[in-house]
Amino acid sequence: MLALRRLLSPASRAARRSWGGPAQRRWSTQLHAQEDHPAGTPAPAERTLPEHAVISTFDLFSIGVGPSSSHTVGPMRAGKIFINDLKEMGLLEKVKTVKINLYGSLAATGAHHTPQAILLGLEGSDPETIDTGTIPSRYSAILENKALLLNGSHRIDYDMDKDMLWRYDLVLKTHPNGMRFSCFDENGDLLATNEYFSVGGGFVVNEKTQVDENLFYKGVDKKAVHGARLHQSHHVSQIEETGPASGSNGDTTKDHLDSSHPPYPFDTANTLLALTRKHNMTIAQIVHDNEKFFGYTDEEIHRKLMRIWQVMDECIHTGVSSQEKTLPGRLGVRRRAPMLYRRLMRGFYPGIAMPQQQHLASISPGTPTASIASPETVDRTPASGSGSSDALPGRALRTPSRSPLVVGSFNHAILPEPPRKTVIPAMDFLSCYAIAVNEVNAGGGRIVTSPTNGAAGVIPGVLKYILEFVSDDPEKSVKTFLLTAAAVGMLFKRGSTISAAEGGCQAEVGVACSMAAAGFSACMGASPETVLQAAEIGIEHNLGLTCDPIDGLVQVPCIERNSLGAVKAVTAAQLSMASDGVYSVTLDEAIEAMRLTAADMSVKYKETSLSGLATTVKIPLSVPAC
Structure with missing residues (x-):
């Protein structure tokens, strides 16, 4: 369980009273030990790589909301995670005030609905299930009422002008998209604080934990995630020893699915290609069988x-x-x-039924997926008084238009080209x-x-x-x-x-x-x-x-x-x-x-x-x- 950092000693509690006091003003602006990257300083090229590249396809592709995975989806998940952790630690009902610091790129852009995402995450919403149509009204209500409903149940005062700090001039060491959440009790004591980093694609990590342990942050509840997605400590140095012995048909045995690593781990395109050759499998088949390691049938x-x-x-x-x-x-x-x-539907006769495309299976059997309206549904009714239904029965003519304006001189060796459209x-x-x-x-x-x-x-x-x-x-x-x-x-x-x-x-x-x-x-x-x-x-x-x-x-x-x-x-x-x-x-x-x-x-x-x-x-x- 990712633990929140709590300050429980008397000295710590005394030093961090109400946000408006001198001690907490200093706390809000002083840099954490990690804040040693001034904005504009590139991170070193060297870094420690995970031992393999395999993650779940359903962590890479996730259902969410716009406009940004790093600045909207990730922050909403971070807010939800923070509230879940507070609840599990028995701190939620003690919270009186929440303070939010945004750093680096996360603070600099400012137009990706980051505040909305964080606040609705703190209210208990997650990107996959939130009703996107309610986001503007809920955010407006928070601003107007100056109140936040933590986890949808615990009401606290919240003033955007005072409780959210935009530190676009500072970059936390772990990642440019950094955020820090802190909560205080009614006496102004700091109950808990944590930092999260939105690292792209909706993934959220915390610097205090191993990065390869944070794949569950595509969700918001670590306990609900299959253990294989939390611990990826296996190696890929010996590809020849990896995968089912038979391998030719792509079947994996229960022993392989229960082992400490996916049946086909790869860390580079070269090792992935070696796996496909060794086991006579396509890339899709390799990834499909690896998904079983993450607990999917x-x-x-x-x-x-x-x-x-x-x-x-x-x-x-x-x-x-x-x-x-x-x-x-x-x-x-x-x-x-x-x-x-x-424009692409031009040339199709309206009213003629198009053969229905084979429907793809969806979650509910028998429920077809949404498809783009067939050409016959496009409105081609001409303006009143235009066209003639007698000229071409069943076919409405487009309203005549004037000739396009040709730009250029006709008294020249190179005549101008008339405007035209092509498909x-x-x-x-x-x-x-x-x-x-x-x-x-x-x-x-x-x-x-x-x-x-x-x-x-x-x-x-x-x-x-x-x-x-x-x-x-x-x-x-x-x-x-x-x-x-x-x-x-x-x-x-x-x-x-x-x-x-x-x-x-x-x-x-x-x-x-x-x-x-x-x-x-x-x-x-x-x-x-x-x-x-x-x-x-x-x-x-x-x-x-x-x-x-x-x-x-x-x-x-x-x-x-x-x-x-x-x-x-x-x-x-x-x-x-x-x-x-x-x-x-x-x-x-x-x-x-x-x-x-x-x-x-x-x-x-x-x-x-x-x-x-x-x-x-x-x-x-x-x-x-x-």
Whole structure:
């Protein structure tokens, strides 16, 4: 059990009276011993790596809320964990005041709903089950009433202006996304304090515990998690001794599932490839059998993977069918997914039933997953008085429009080109799907962290394209895609980072592009070597990508960047499958290059909005409606 740090000695209690007193003012601003990284100082390139890369797919892909996995999902989980620990220690009812310190990137960005996430986490909500529609009203009520309902039952006074401190000028040693929660009793005595770090993808760790012990923080209750996800002390130095002896059919025996390590541990792409060759298995099969080590049955793995896809698909549907014109925030960014989807539906006859796509299994048997509305549901009714129903029975004509304005001189050797629009179906569908997801994310809606929120559109966009236009067995494709992508995500999480606060956008859209490229090529029947090469191409051409969101919002350039990430992922897969095994860079080398690039990158380009587009784009004080 992760214990809160409590100060119980008389000296400690006397030294920390009410927050407004001199002693506690000093306590609130003095640095902890770990606070030895001034903002802007890069962390050392050297670090201790976990002994293997294997984590659960369902820790890497988790259902949450937007707009940020590091700044929204992680902080909400941290708040929930803190309250759970207080309750288990019998301290909850004694709490009179809660103080929150935010550090580094977590404090600098300021527009990722971090305060909302933490406060609702302290009230007992978690990212997977919270009703996203209630978040704005609940947060407003906290601010207006100046009260917080800890764990949904214990009411305390809470003043945002006094009780939340933004230390964007300080970075805790463990990670740029640091937060410290402290609670006091009615006498002003410090009951407990703890620090949490949101390390990307919704993962939360605590510096006082082993990092590889913190995988349970994808949830909020350590006791409810299978023990295998808490203790990963095994080694991967002897791959030849790993895995079932028979190995050829991928079956694992009970002895292997009960052992102290997964049946197929891997720490690099090279060792993963060696496992696939030794046991004649695909990457998806390797990851699937490792999931059994975490306590899941075949049926549970199937159900959870289908549930992940269901939420992804529902997110795309929500995005393309949204009736809202703009996204939240003073940028006034217009939603484009509905328009892009309507444009793709041009050319279809309305009213003609489309063959129903085979439904994927969901949690409740017999309940189909959400799917995008068929073309016949798109409104094509012309404006009153326009068109003629007699000209083409059953077919409404579009309203005539004036000729487009041609820009340029006609008295020139090079005549100007008239404006025209073209449709490149694969590229346009990929873009539409990815943008739809990230517009939902920007609005604080329900999404799947994959592997982060800022890059949450890439993987669903590519997978949706496969299911709609490529696959002849959707359920198999979902499992193959997600499990293969997860393996690549595990390698990045171990060997580099999936946090923009550590590595910029290369750690988000770059990693998502690599994962999606691997998943796409796997669904196309590519060999493990080709799959890993697709992943390498996907990240190689995202190295150095910065995270500099305008106004701190996960909107510009984030939404369009997901569109390009999805298209680039398919291109990377196509290149790898056409290269006949010829390549110059391995995935392991690319991951190491990304780690070094992240270490050298200025903190100004790591989710802090201190440079780049965040400073060159001037934001007007008011944005007219459009």
